[in-house]
Amino acid sequence: MIVVMQRGASEREIEIVVAALRQRNLTPHLSAGVERTVIGVLGPVGPTGVAGALGGITPEVGEALAGMEGVEQVLEVSKPYKLASRDFHPEPTVIRVESPAGEVLIGGREVVMMAGPCTVESEEQLLEAARAARSGGAKVLRGGAYKPSTSPYGFRGLGVAGLELLTQARTETGLAVVTEVMTPAEVELVASHADILQVGARNMQNYYLLDEVGRSHKPVMLKRGLSATIEEWLLAAEYILSQGNPNVMLCERGIRTFERMTRNTVDINAVPLVKQLSHLPVIVDPSQGTGKRSLVASVTLAAVAAGADGLLVEIHPHPDAALKDGAQSLHLGQYAELMPGVRAVAQAIGRV
Amino acid sequence: MIVVMQRGASEREIEIVVAALRQRNLTPHLSAGVERTVIGVLGPVGPTGVAGALGGITPEVGEALAGMEGVEQVLEVSKPYKLASRDFHPEPTVIRVESPAGEVLIGGREVVMMAGPCTVESEEQLLEAARAARSGGAKVLRGGAYKPSTSPYGFRGLGVAGLELLTQARTETGLAVVTEVMTPAEVELVASHADILQVGARNMQNYYLLDEVGRSHKPVMLKRGLSATIEEWLLAAEYILSQGNPNVMLCERGIRTFERMTRNTVDINAVPLVKQLSHLPVIVDPSQGTGKRSLVASVTLAAVAAGADGLLVEIHPHPDAALKDGAQSLHLGQYAELMPGVRAVAQAIGRV
C-alpha cells in the first residue's frame, strides 16, 4: 500500500498518518520527493474486523487513510484476492464435473459446450432441447428452474418441478446439469439435482449465497455481475474458495454499458485477462451477453478464439413461444449448424 | 406494445407475428407504411408464467416477439410497474416511521435527516455518533450491524451485538433506527430492532429478500443498485409493494460510471424524475454517492435542492479509525456545521 500525501501536506499531517500506520503495526517507509511525500507501507495482509483494525493491511485500512488530512490518495499494490490468484496457484484449475456419461473436465484442453433452454418449461421442451444439445456435442445441459425476473409479474420458474425435469433429462441424455440457485436456503435442494450450481449475475455479491455454495461440494459457476469489475468478480470467487470449495468457474455474460442495441456488452478482453490473473476456468455466455439470436454464433466463435474454456448457450425448440429470453435463444437447427464452427475454431487455436 | 417489422419483411413473416399475438389473445392492429409495417398490440396486461403465456401482455411476450423472423424491434408502451407508479397512485406516499420520540414522517414537507456511522463498531462509537446526529436535527439513526464486504477478508459487521447496540442507542436518543438486512432468513430478526429495513444496493435484485421485506410490516429503504436503471429500481420496489408492504422509500446512492475520481456518481437527475414517475419518497445518500468526505456537504445541499425527501449521511466520531468507509464519513463537527445549510436550502425551496 502506498500513501501519497498532498503537495504541501504539513509535517504534522505526515506524522499523524505515520502514527496511524504504526498503531496498526504497519511499517511506514517515507520518501520525501521534491513535490510531495510518499509513504510506502509494508506489512502482512492481516485478518480484519475489530481485531484486524489493529494489525495488518486490511481492506479497510486504505479507506480510513484515504480520508485523513493531507492525504491525496492511497494506492493498493497487492491484489486483494489470494486463493483465486495465479500468483498463489500457478497451475490452471481443471474442474471435474460428474455426469451419467462420465466425468466432464472444465479448464482442460476441451472447450466444453453447455446448452439448453433459458428456463425449464415442460418435459417435452426440455427433453427436445437436451437431446439436441447432446447431438451437437454439449457435455452439460443448462436450464433454469428458479429464475430471476426483473418484474414481480414475470415468470419465476417451475421450481422443484423444474429441478425434477432436469434430473430426468440428465438421466436420459447423460448430460451433466447446471442450474441456478438463488438463495442460501435452497442450495442443498438445488445441489441434490445439479452437477454445477450457478450463481447468477444479480447474485454475484449476495455474500450469504456465496458462503453457502462455498460450503457445498458441487462445482460452482459464478456469473459476473452486470457492473462488476474484474477485481470484484475475483473477490466473489474468493468468497467461495475461502469456504473450502475449490471448484469455481467464472462466467462472463456481458456487462452493462451505454450501448443500447445489445442487451449487454460481452467483455471479450476479460477472457484472456482473467485467465492471466487467475487459475480458474472461464466460461462465456453469448446468449445473455448479446441478447440477440443473430449475434450468438459470431460471439460464440469469438469466445472460443479468445480462449474460453466453455460456452453457455441458450437453445429452444420454439424460441418464439419461449416463456423467457426467446429473442436470444438459438433454434435447435441454428445450434447444430454452429457446432462444427466451434470445433474448427477450437482446433485452430490448438484446443478441441 | 408495438412490433416494428423490418423493411421488406414478407407477408408470411407478418402473418406469423399476427398469429403469435392472436394465440396469446392479443389484438393486433396493422399499419402498413411506405417503408415498413408496424403492428400495434392492444390487450390487457395479464398474468404471467405458463398460464400467462396464453393471455395478456406479459414481460416475456415482447422478448419472444423480438426474436421472430422479420421483426426489427418491439417497443414497450406501458410502464412495467403499477403499484409504484404515479399513474395509479397520484398522491405522494408519506411513510410513518415509529421512534421513541414519536412518529417521523417521510415524504412530507420535512426533509428528514438520517445520520450515523457506516458500521456499528462499539457502544461508545455508536452512542457518540447518535447523540451528535440528534443534536444536528436527525430523526433517524443509521448504522450497519450486517455489512456487505467486497472482500471475504473484510469486516462484515457485529451482527446481533450490533443490533442490540442500535436498540440501546434508539432508546437513549429517541431516534428511529434504519439498518441493513442482507438475507431473507434474517428479516424477522432485524425487523425486531429496526424501524426501517434497509435493502442494500448489492441486494436490489435479490428477489427473495424483496419478497420477504414485502411481507414485513416495517418500512423499507430500497437502495438503488450500482448499475440499476430507474425502471429496474421501480420494479424492485414493485416487488415489495406487491407483497403488501406499501411503505417503500427509494434511496439514490450513486451509480457506477466511467468516472474514477469518485466512488460513485450521484444521479441527481433521478431525484426529480423518480418523484414524477412514482409516489414513493426519495432519499439521497451523499456518503456512498461520492465516497469522499470533502464532497459530502455540497452534494447533501444539492440533494435537498433537487427535492429529496431525506438524506442518509455517514458520520463518525473518529473517521480515521473507522472500521469501514472512513474516507466518506463526516467528522461530527463537520456534520454539525452542515445542518444549518441543509435547513436554509430546504426553506429556500419551501420545505423545512
Add this chain to the structure above:
Amino acid sequence: MIVVMQRGASEREIEIVVAALRQRNLTPHLSAGVERTVIGVLGPVGPTGVAGALGGITPEVGEALAGMEGVEQVLEVSKPYKLASRDFHPEPTVIRVESPAGEVLIGGREVVMMAGPCTVESEEQLLEAARAARSGGAKVLRGGAYKPSTSPYGFRGLGVAGLELLTQARTETGLAVVTEVMTPAEVELVASHADILQVGARNMQNYYLLDEVGRSHKPVMLKRGLSATIEEWLLAAEYILSQGNPNVMLCERGIRTFERMTRNTVDINAVPLVKQLSHLPVIVDPSQGTGKRSLVASVTLAAVAAGADGLLVEIHPHPDAALKDGAQSLHLGQYAELMPGVRAVAQAIGRV
C-alpha cells in the same frame, strides 16, 4: 415515428400534437387504446433546417414532440441513417485500397492485417516495423504522424516529417499506408501521403472533419468514439458517405466502460451487429481496445472469429522505448508468432 401519449392525456393535448404534426405535413394515425392513445406518424423523411421544420420527419421533430404536454415518449421506428444501411445497400461494400504492391480489397474474403507502430518515431523504427509487418502478411502499414495526446505536454507526432517517412516505407515495402488526419485543413496534405485516411475516436463527431474526408477520394477508416453508440457511429459514417465518398470502413477500438483493468472494452458484439446493420467493412483494433500487450493476441483471434474484415495492430521494434502506447504494442516477434493463428482462425470460419 410513434408518439405515445400519457395515460390520461386530455383531448386538447392530443389535438395539439395532431395539429403540430399536420403543420409539418405529416399524417397522424390515432389508436385510442384502453389505457392511452398512440399516434403513428407516416410521411417522408424530409430535409431539415428551417425549411425542413415545415415538412418531413426530421431528427428534430421527435425532440420537439417529446416535450409537448401530454406526451410520454416518442419512439423512432426508422433508422436515422440511410446510405450506411444494409436496407438501402444489401451487398457488402468491398473497398479497393491502392498500394505499390497492387490493390488491397477490404471487405472481401480476406481478413486484412494492418500493422505498424502507434507513432512514427524515426526512419529506423518505422522501416523495421514495416518490414516485419509485411513479413507477417500485413497489407497495410499503420503509423501516426499526427497524434492526439490527452495532455498538452505529450508527444503530438512528427507531422510532415512523419508523413514523409510513411511514404518512404510505403515505397520500400509495397504496403498501403493508413494514418490519422486530425483537422479539416490537413486532409489534403495527409491524403497526399496516405492510402487510407484515419479519423480517430476523439474526432468521430468532428463534423467538419467528416465533411472534409467525405469530399476526399481516399478510403476512410472511421474509428468508433469512446462512448459512441453504434447508431451514432453509423451516423458519423453517413456524414462521410453523404458527401460522396463511398469508401468508409468502421473500426471498433474499444469503448469506455466502468472496467478499470483494461484501457477500453472491445465491443465484440458490435462486429456482427454492424455487419448486419450496414454494408461497410468492419475493422478491429485490439491494441487500443485492450491497452495491454498480453491481451492483444487473444482479442485479435476473437475479432477474426467474430467476423472482422481487418485488424489494426500496433507493433514496435522496441516497445519499452516507444514514445507512445508502448504498453500495448506487440514486439515484432510476438506479432510474427500471432500471424499463423490469425490465418488458422480465418480459415476455420471460411475466410483467408
Add this chain to the structure above:
Amino acid sequence: MIVVMQRGASEREIEIVVAALRQRNLTPHLSAGVERTVIGVLGPVGPTGVAGALGGITPEVGEALAGMEGVEQVLEVSKPYKLASRDFHPEPTVIRVESPAGEVLIGGREVVMMAGPCTVESEEQLLEAARAARSGGAKVLRGGAYKPSTSPYGFRGLGVAGLELLTQARTETGLAVVTEVMTPAEVELVASHADILQVGARNMQNYYLLDEVGRSHKPVMLKRGLSATIEEWLLAAEYILSQGNPNVMLCERGIRTFERMTRNTVDINAVPLVKQLSHLPVIVDPSQGTGKRSLVASVTLAAVAAGADGLLVEIHPHPDAALKDGAQSLHLGQYAELMPGVRAVAQAIGRV
C-alpha cells in the same frame, strides 16, 4: 511515479526497468518488500516528444514502463495538469466577461445565469428569448449559430447569419453572448461576435480547436465530453491555458451512463470536486444534462446548491416548434418562475 513489479519478478527484469529509468535521467528508488519490489521514481516532469523521451517524467514514460516484462502496474502520483490545478494557483479564478451593460464576473460571489435558445432560429425567436433571459436576471445570452448535429440530415445552424443575430440581441439587451465554435478556422470569426467562446462536448478533445481558442483573447467555456473523466477535462483546459488564455470556465453538461430515461446524467459530484482540484469556475448545463424540461428546474437548483458558479439554461418562446432540443427547453414563463428559487438557494449558501 511508482513502478510496481510483479510478485516473483526476476532480478534481471528489475534491472532492466531501473536501466530504462536511468536512460531517461530519472532516479529510481527501490523498496524490496516481502512480496514484491516497488520502484519509486523521482525526477522533474520534463518536456516530451523526441527530446522528452530522454529526460523527465512525461506522459509516455509510464506507458512504456507498464508494458515491460515483470512490471505489474505503473501508478501516477503527480497530477498531469499544472496550470489548471489549485496546487499551482490556489486562488479561484474570476473571469471578467465584457457586455454592453458592463463587466460580468464569473467565478465570484454571484451565481451567473446564462440563458437563451439552443439554436438561433430567427430574429423574433432570439430577441424574445433574450429579453426574457434578461428579465429573469441572466447576464449572458446563449444561442448556437453553429450546431453539432448527430445526423448529417439534421439542422446545423444559421452560421454567420446566426452570429449577426446574436450581435443584434447583444446590443439590444446588453447581455454578453456565449456561442459555440466548432473548428479552428472559425475561431476568429466567432470571436468577433461572442464574448465567450464555447467548446462543445464533442470537441473537448479536438486539440487543434483547443490550441486555437487558447490563442484567442476571449474567455472560453469548455464543456465536458460525454465520457470524459474529470482528469481528461482538466487536461483539455490545460491545453487552452498553456496557449496563454487564462480565462477558462468548465461546464458540466452531463455524462453518458447506462441510464436511458435521461439524455445524460449530470455529474453533480464533479461540481465540488473540480472546484477543489482547480481554480477555474464551474458552470452547469441542466438542459443538456437532463434532456427533459420537467427536470431542468430541480437540477438547476441542485447545481446552485452544489456550488456552481453559473448556469447555462435553454429557453425558447415556443419549445414545441423549436428546431432543436425542444424537449429540454424551458418555456419563458417556466424560466421566469424558476429564477426566484435560484436566488433563494444561492442566498441560502451565502452567494447571490
